[in-house]
Amino acid sequence: MVKRKRPSVDKFKEFVRTHPGLTNQVKVGKYSWQQLFEEWYLLGGSHEKWIPYIEEKKDQKVEETKSTDTGDMVSTLVNTFKNMDVAQIQQYISNANQALGAIQGILTSFQGDKSVKEEPKKIETRQNPFVFKKD
Template identity: 40%
Template sequence: MEKKKIHPSVEAFKTFVKGNPKIIQEVRSGKATWQELYEDWYLLGEEDARWDNFRDSKTSTDQPTDADNSNKTMSMSSVMDSLKNMDQNQLQGYIANLSQALGTIQGVISQLAPGSAASTNATKNSGQKQPTGPFSFRKD
């Protein structure tokens, strides 16, 4: 399968983000989205005051190294490439089968759980009174 070519501005933004790892933390914390940051970068440029908070004035020792970041980026990109190369219909079938299996397991658990609606309905429908203790002795 042929790889899609990425627009040069997107490549430049990726390079900018790699140079400023605090941007990644901003997205992961949920304070901003990639789309918002890309639009700001595209419209305002790299030298705008908006990016001053994300620039590293000095390197901190508790932040991951560039090698760690590149490994994480490579693993995420390999996962995304794998997902892109999968047959969507086959993936949908797997998800449907998994959903059915989980539904079946849920049904079995609900029947076995004490006090659940399914187990009380089964007791009511059986018509026989269940013994209250562990032994089924009868009085004469």
């Protein structure tokens, strides 16, 4: 049997996402998730106790905009590649190949008269007089 979460748990998770300072408090050991959940459930999300954690979030946003971390760029690229559909990309490449082939055909049709006049000289190839065959 699959246990279903209560809606309050999902709301608490969303609350924690908007207040990342709470995660730091749990990591430090000041609170446990159970304690935070119980306080959030009793006090509500708009209680003044949560104000310092909202400010931490604002400070983190300012720091994120100031710094361009290569780790963030790499993770963004990885996520972009994960979301790509290989079949769709292959279709785009195929269409581009067909378009280039059509353009190449048009260009050769315009240059067709020129190529007939300037045929390269063919070099006569002789057979090698020293052909060794196995007996």
